[in-house]
Amino acid sequence: MSSLQCSASVSSKVSEDRSRDIRRADALLQKIRSLGGLSIQDRTYHLRSYYSCFIASELVDWLITSGEAEDRAQAVLLGQLLIDTDYIHHVVDEHNFEDAYLFFRFRQDEPPHEAMSGPSVAYMKGEQGTLISLLAKRRPLALGWSYGVFALSSKNKKIYQFKSELDSSPVQVFCLECMSVQPDAVKTSGRFSLQFYENHPQGKEKALCLAADNVDTQFMWIRALSSCGVEVLQSPEEETAQLKNATSIFEFSAVDIDKKTVSLDKYRGHVTLIVNVASQ
Missing domain, CATH: 2.30.29.30 (Pleckstrin-homology domain (PH domain)/Phosphotyrosine-binding domain (PTB))
Structure with a gap:
């Protein structure tokens, strides 16, 4: 198998894995939102308010109670899956998913004043x-x-x-x-x-x-x-090597009056006058 075929195979496998993760996370999200039981509300920590968020350890409890996870370790992996597929995030983007008193939010619950200005x-x-x-x-x-x-x-x-x-x-x-x-x-x-x-x-x-x-x-x-x-x-090192090893002027390029790069090889076979003009 060629390196190109190998690269295509790896890329296809990654794409399949990603699609599988998204399907799993989407099904989990729909179940969480439809069944309810997870407390999503405005919360305060150190005098700062965080809107429409839930506590990570409570999601762990929910995942076990609902039968989605057998234990807390497996529930943490499912929580991280929701992060990796961009369905939830830590309210100030400082933590991966943990079984702890940390505030997380579903992307669809993002308040207008905290909406993303670009892709995550x-x-x-x-x-x-x-x-x-x-x-x-x-x-x-x-x-x-x-x-x-x-x-x-x-x-x-x-x-x-x-x-x-x-x-x-x-x-x-x-x-x-x-x-x-x-x-x-x-x-x-x-x-x-x-x-x-x-x-x-x-x-x-x-x-x-x-x-x-x-x-x-x-x-x-x-x-x-x-x-x-x-x-x-070309890197500076490649430019230096080209200068040292060049056998004719036709191996170089120059910038024309329109700031376009032109290969001097196009003038091969023609009488060519090269003028070096220095100015400040």
Whole structure:
């Protein structure tokens, strides 16, 4: 079996598993909502109000009483299934499901003033063609790096940034239209970076710098970005190697007056005058 066939087989298996989980969670949700017995109400903790929520340990009790779970450990797994399929979430997105006095809420009970401004991580995990990784993001003004969860949606051609994998909404969204990316072939500050540029008529402008802890993750992102139509530029190391090993000018490209990249090979066989103009 080829690597491509193997990849397709794995992708199909993941999709089947996800569909099975969603069907199981949906049936469980319908039973919880139709039978009742789980107290869903406004609650207060440390002087802060949380609307239309339930207590996690009470859902554990309900799952055992209703016969959905044999014991509390199995009930916790079912509660986590509801989180993973994006049917419930912790009210401030800080916990996975636990048998404890923690407030959780069904997505359909979300109050208008707390409605999601974008897809959750759990939702994006179920979206085909989405790549999710823990990456470092360079802070402005060279103030170091900060880690976050980044999701690349090939469907929407956007990168979503989350604080953690429990987040209900992204903290920032980057559109990939008119974007290019330049990978770093060697570690920078112990990481393999991806420098994103916004392509303007006046030239390229740095927009975002992400970095992976290993070259395999960097490669997965390069491949996924390329499939989204993002132009993948040569790394600085590749550019240097090309300069050293080039045997003719026709191996290079240049940017024309319309800011479009043109291969000089199109001028092969023609008399060509190359002028180097320096200006501030």
